[in-house]
Amino acid sequence: MIKKWYWIGLFLSMNTVAQEPITAVPLYTQAELIELIKKNEHLKRVKDDECQLVKDIEARAETMALPSYQFLYGDMLAYGVCVERNVELGLYYMRQSAEQGLSSALEQLGRYYDVGQLVQADKAMAVVYLREAAAQGNIKAQLRLVNLFNDGHGSPRDYEDAYRWLFHSAVADKKLHKTIEKALAQLAEKMPQSAIRRARLPM
Template sequence: MIKRVCCISLLIASSAVSANGQLKAVPLYTEAELIALIKKNQHLKRVKDDDCQLLQDIEARAETMALPSYQFLYGDMLAYGVCVESNVELGLYYMRQSAEQGLSSALEQLGRYYDVGQLVQADKAMAVVYLREAASQGNLSAQIRLVNLFNAGHGSPRDYEDAYRWLFHSAVADKKLHNKIKKALAHLAEKMPQSAIRRARLPI
């Protein structure tokens, strides 16, 4: 505990030896930087690239400061044994802590895990719960997966309109993904009354 408090209060950046033998400071990740890495799914690679030098700082910010982005990072590290001994149960605990604080990436990842049965037993109802919350925050991956779950017969028709609205108003540059979304929305529209579709398409 004393070691963690010191890491927090002093905000010490760990040191790594560069190729030319000089000490190279490894700066702590800002919240914005870490969230950007998480969105690109590069957070674990970054930790490994930094030679695991920030492990104590990451643990302290996840456990003691309860920062959602660091809880997510530490949870992933534990789940997949990156710089720490693998502990899936504890990793999921930190991911859930992050999700409870509203981090959309954590919500989306847990929803995906429950959808496909990765690390946890498959549970479509639980997947919808997590994905709906992430989708409402604009998480495109969650929006697509949520609509696909509805199209497969899971979830409640009461949520179709919101799911349609979120995905319909998403901005997507990739043509292949755009066509995929178009087909998914067309499928969902078959399950909805025209009045609900019209409302969902109104500007937001």
Template sequence: MIKKLCCIALLMSVTAVAQEPLTAVPLYTEAELIELIKKNQHLKRVKDDDCQLVQDIEARAETMELPSYQFLYGDMLAYAVCVDRNVELGLYFMRKAAEQGLSSALEQLGRYYDVGQLVQADKALAVIYLREAASQGNLAAQLRLVNLFNSGHGSPRDYEDAYRWLFHSAVADKKLHQQIQNALARLAEKMPESVVRRARLPM
């Protein structure tokens, strides 16, 4: 009798769980995903959502060709987040996002070519990607680009723009502010005073 009651109770419990509605994870809007990417929280978000959106993310990257989703899917592939690792395909999608002008993709590829992460180091390619991201106001790209120029890479024809973009950036962090100040001082040494003055004029 006790065994029979236990079986009935277990059956009722399983039935109750089965009847609970599953909560669907809403797909990220473009604006929301871009903010997650800027904060470098996009991969964590996919993990936190228990990898439920992989097929939707893949469809928006491959079929709809949305740059933010191409970047997300590329990162997922490169770092084996909710999918099997495929660095080559991951880089393909990152490049597709960069071709559409996504600042974060341009900055990341520029950084990868600068340090040789996932790809062979290529300072010339790094400058190309970083310059495009920097022109869109990407602070990380602006600082890295100036540092590359200070290290002897790139063309002096680009110094003025790089100086202007970084000089007019707004930074609250004191340590980062000092890094920017030092980088600008070094770049100014490579430029005529008249060009530095012009670069400092309001944009």
């Protein structure tokens, strides 16, 4: 009798587990995804959601051509997150996103070309991508661009714009503020005083 009740209990227990509702993960809004990308938490979020949204992400990147989803899918492919790793295809989607003007995609590609990550190092190409991102107010791109100019890359014609963008950026972090101050002082040594005065005028 004990054995009989054991099997009945086990059956009821398994049946209860099987009937528990599966919670669907809601798709990210554009604004939510862009914030995740800015914080570099987008891949972690996909993993935390147990890869449930891969097909939706792929569709929004490939069919709908949404730049934030192109960036996300490109990163997933480049680093093998929830999909089979394909660096070449990942870079393709990153570039698609950058061509549509997504600041984070422009900054990331500029950084990759600067340091030679996933692509061959190419300082000239890094400047092209970083300049576009910097013009949109991306502070990481602004600082990296100024540092590239300080290291002798790029054109002196772009110094004034680069100085202006970084000089007028709002920074709360004291350490970053000091880093920016030092980078601007170094760039100023390469510029005429008239250009520095123009760059410092209110935007």
